[in-house]
Amino acid sequence: MTSMRFPQSPRMQPQPKTNSSIAARLDLLFTSGVKLVMVIFLAVGLALPLIAMLSKVTDVQNGIAGVWQMLSSSRFLWLLSNSIKVSLSTVAIVIPAAYIFAYALQRSWIPGKTLLRSISLLPLMAPSMLSAIALIYLFGNQGLLKSWFPDGIYGFSGIVLGQAFYNFPMALMILISALGLADARLYDASVSMGANHWKTFLNVTWPSTRYAVFAASCLVFTQTVTNFGIPVVIGGDYQVLAMEAYKSVVGQQKFSEGALIGSILLVPALVSFAVDAWMRGLRGGQVSSQAAAYVAPANPVRDSILLLAAGTVALALLSLVVVAVGASLINFWPYDLSLSLRHYDFENSGDIGWLAYRNSLLLASMTAVIGTPVIFTCAYLMEKTRSGWLDNLLRLLCMLPMAVPGLVMGLGYVFFFNHPDNPLNGMYGGIALMIVCCMMRFLTPAQMTATTALRQLNEEIEYASLSLKVPLISTYRRVTLPICLPALLEVFRYLFVSSMTSVSALIFLYSPDTVLAAVAVLNLDDAGNIGAAAALSSLILLTSALVSLALYVLTHGLLRHTQHWRTGHA
Amino acid sequence: MASTIAQLSAVPLSVQSVGKSYGKLNVLDDVSLGVEAGELVCLLGPSGCGKTTLLRIIAGLEKQDAGRLILGIKDISRAHPQERDYGILFQSYALFPNLTIAQNIGYGLSTRNLLHTQIRERVEEMLELVGLKALAGKYPGQLSGGQQQRVGLARALAPSPSLLLLDEPMSALDAKVREHLRHELRALQRKLGITTVMVTHDQDEAMVMADRIAVMNQGRIEQFDTPENIYRSPTTPFVANFIGHANWLEYQSLSDGQAHLGSLTLQLDKAPIGGPGRLFCRPEALRVDHQAQQSNSVPARVIEKLFLGNRYRLTVELEQLRGQHLVAEISADLNAVQLNGDRVWLTFPPHCLRAFPGGGQ
Secondary structure (H helix, E strand, C coil): CCCCCCCCCCCCCCCCCCCHHHHHHHHHHHHHHHHHHHHHHHHHHHHHHHHHHHHHHHHCCCHHHHHHHHHCCHHHHHHHHHHHHHHHHHHHHHHHHHHHHHHHHHCCCCCCHHHHHHHHHHHHHCCCHHHHHHHHHHHCCCCCCHHHCCCCCCCHHHHHHHHHHHHHHHHHHHHHHHHHCCEHHHHHHHHHCCCCHHHHHHHHHHHHHHHHHHHHHHHHHHHHHHCCHHHHHHCCCCCCHHHHHHHHHHCCCCHHHHHHHHHHHHHHHHHHHHHHHHHHHHHCCCCCCCCCECCCCCCHHHHHHHHHHHHHHHHHHHHHHHHHHHHHCEEECCCEEEECCHHHCHHHCCCCHHHHHHHHHHHHHHHHHHHHHHHHHHHHHHHHCCCCHHHHHHHHHHHHHHHCCHHHHHHHHHHHHCCCCCHHHHHCECHHHHHHHHHHHCHHHHHHHHHHHHHCCCCCHHHHHHHCCCCHHHHHHHHHHHHCHHHHHHHHHHHHHHHHHCCCCHHHCECHHHCCHHHHHHHHHHCCCHHHHHHHHHHHHHHHHHHHHHHHHHHHHHHHHCHHHHCCCC | CCCCCCCCCCCCEEEEEEEEEECCEEEEEEEEEEECCCCEEEEECCCCCCHHHHHHHHHCCCCCCEEEEEECCEECCCCCHHHCCEEEECCCCCCCCCCCHHHHHHHHHCCCCCCHHHHHHHHHHHHHHCCCHHHCCCCHHHCCHHHHHHHHHHHHHCCCCCEEEEECCCCCCCHHHHHHHHHHHHHHHHHHCCEEEEEECCHHHHHHHCCEEEEEECCEEEEEECHHHHHHCCCCHHHHHHCCCCEEEEECEEECCEEEECCEEEECCCCCCECCEEEEECHHHCEEECCCCCCCEEEEEEEEEEECCCEEEEEEEECCCCCCEEEEEEECCHHHHCCCCCEEEEECCHHHCEEEECCCC
């Protein structure tokens, strides 16, 4: 009945197919094997240190009574209220500014958006202390504009301004993506019902972005409350909890006290993490798949106001960077304003500058080179394959870094890896442990970038690979990775820059040989060598910016080069 | 069984008592299906009926809770997808966007112990088979939907599988292209003589393409038969309703081959005994005349008349059963045109009436 005229090539001899169960076994090894390794890696690099820190709290003298005594001491309450005041004030400054800035970028026709956006990213390219150093140059005892702060910049106002500078880009990124999601149909409906701009904003824009505002506020609060770099540099006598935790461990060897404060600092992080997770659930399906992209109508008045506001913010951000970089190039601020590279001659300032810089380059490169494939592959397997309970465990562990501030992670590493009974004790003080620490610290955001890119791929690609009896790892290499190369480069950039600028966890992990640039900034400043601190900060900034720029150029070249097959596909 | 590229032998597929549930939700309930060698079977049903799950279980992309799968003589119930001998065309085609058409088609050949020249020859053959030789160096994004579908098909067939699975292959295409590709796909499948299982929710597609159709509903196969039998002799009310248009008349009792509907009595060819139930009849099976016929003729009034080009669709109300609306389809030739708004006689040919006992759906 059915004819058998399948096209044949006469020369082709019967060929046995490859043993397809080899492919199946290879897949199992790739999926479950890598996941298992990741679980162990996360357990050792994250969960166990965290447990070590929490259990250290029990070492407090007199047990619970001792803990209570410490918590109810007037000094602790003073630190706590300072921390909260600083964090709330930072939120109050950053969020409105970031919202307006994001609004200007996403909902207007102002010129120079690329420039504004680039400037807004600058704070992320340098260690957090850069802003504090710049503030001291501007408003400090020898500052040009000292008169602006008659009570002195050291203390509350300095910390808040520094934190605002440092946290601005993080809040901005959340708000930009929230304002990027808009359903034009709602705006059309609002306008057709005669609502004016303000009313439309209140009824359409605000409801769709208020979750992001809350999430950004939580993030800024958590970041501020756990950051100690800025208060150490500019805090003066005004002390906060994060600083106290750092000093009790590093300076005074009061480990249990440090652990207790670390545990307390975990609370806002956990709360904001939980709130964020809850809101993600609420937000699901808010913008439907039929949503039409919203393009703001032209409005010269609105655009002028927004340009002025965004320009002012950008100018403020830029001026701090310029002051820090500029001051590092000046011979002797403010008495001899001639240009000089004196501060970059680190040999004279304790011989740590260039060593630290080299170490930082090594750390950042290694974290990016190792972390990118590891994190991307982990994200891929979690997104595209199923392994039962292993998935749930891994998912939980992968979210954990978001909820653990760097300071807390650093303390955990001290208690866990520096413990004499730990067989991994030998890693303590080495660059390898710092690489592990950085990969853990920056895992979640990097993984989210990867996951976002992976979700844009056709979900049947893996099934197609299965049906064609090709091992998954081949398809991952031949299809998935080439398509996701731009996201891969973004993960690389993020890991590099974050590792280059990070202080909070790493400051607990270095030894004299492995001192890092960002750590050295803090130490140089502590030693009163603010010029060298500014110089080293500027060097870190320059390195991060150049690497980001190079990767940006690379990504765009790549996209142009692969245009022929990217058309029509994400 | 080392099936080879050159020799393709059609094998049967047997699905035996397959069950699948997600938590409390029973997706497949004791489903059995025998697909003969070289046959094209359509799994047809509304969304959520389990047809896609069944296909994915056959493909090994989903694990069944119970039951067995036999492909040829091999039990593949627990086999990994890579150990099953099938090719699949996905709804989205799932082409690899960064690989050329030729690379896409040769993808499944690269892991087999084949020489480069053999792979190239095979890809050439497949390109020729689907008529895309000129596009070998292009990328999927540069092709039309219909061309992409053919690439997906060529890629699935390149390793000469014993079984071809088609997952809603037409749903991503425009209506016009769809019509054309149905015939093309069916012709290709006939030419290759490959055992094929296709999932669709489009009954026209199933009618045109399938040797046999398995109509599925709520995780069960309601009827598994040729398109003609499914249409003419549905065995369940669901099938009757799902395929084509259906008229329903409730009866109170059945006796001596006659159904009693209030004051009305209709003669049936085959009738179970008992009451109450529903009578089923296709719209085009009803006769509409100005005079009564010998039997089963009922006076009725035309309520609505739709012109569909080649035929009229009439909505009529039976005079003896007020409120009972029926749909009749009649040829749109001239004598039918005169039915305007008139009283007509509706005739139910006995062989077209089927009784489904029981009140519910």
